[in-house]
Amino acid sequence: MVGSRRQQIVDAARALLAEDPESTLAVRAVAERAGIGPSTLRHYFPTQQALHEAIFATALDDAPSEMRIRDTSVPAETRLRECLVQLLPPPQPMSRAAADRMLTVLSTTFGSGSTAEARNAWGAYTVRTLDAIAGWLRVLAEQGAIPEAGIPRRARFLLAVVEGMALSRIVPVARPTGDEEEGVLDDALSVVFRASAPR
Incomplete structure (x- = not known):
């Protein structure tokens, strides 16, 4: 009960x-x-912090969607981009309250007062997200859209890019424009779709 x-x-x-x-x-x-x-x-x-931690932990249980990753009628780069974008917080400027909530989550997870529960939730989210990205890449490799070599490294690279973009949306200092974010994602995707794995 x-x-x-x-x-x-x-x-x-x-x-x-x-x-x-x-x-x-x-x-x-x-x-x-x-x-x-x-x-x-x-x-x-x-x-309130305990409640926010629990909300955060259950939110991280939401598995990323495959979206249209298997739909070969759509360009592979478009499909992968759509899958990655779902991992980001909303692009519109966050309100002070929403940004403060996200910063509280980060502080609770990584700050001096962090809890094992919050760190474990974040770790589980990272593993699940990494697995999802690798799964999307495997689908594209099976379809011949990208090389099969280096999928784990490419997945970790894309996770690092997405995490950095997510953090830049949360922190209100020097927030990138939509065009700048598009450029970063374009650069990341160009690495993934190159013939050789990222080094």
């Missing part, structure tokens, strides 16, 4: 965020959506 009640609360909080990305996830609002009292919510999540 404990697990299901915790998940009920997390699902309620995620639903509120889906409806309103600016939501502060006030205890009363989340509790009401979950159909429980505020004190029950605080029993399971004593702090």
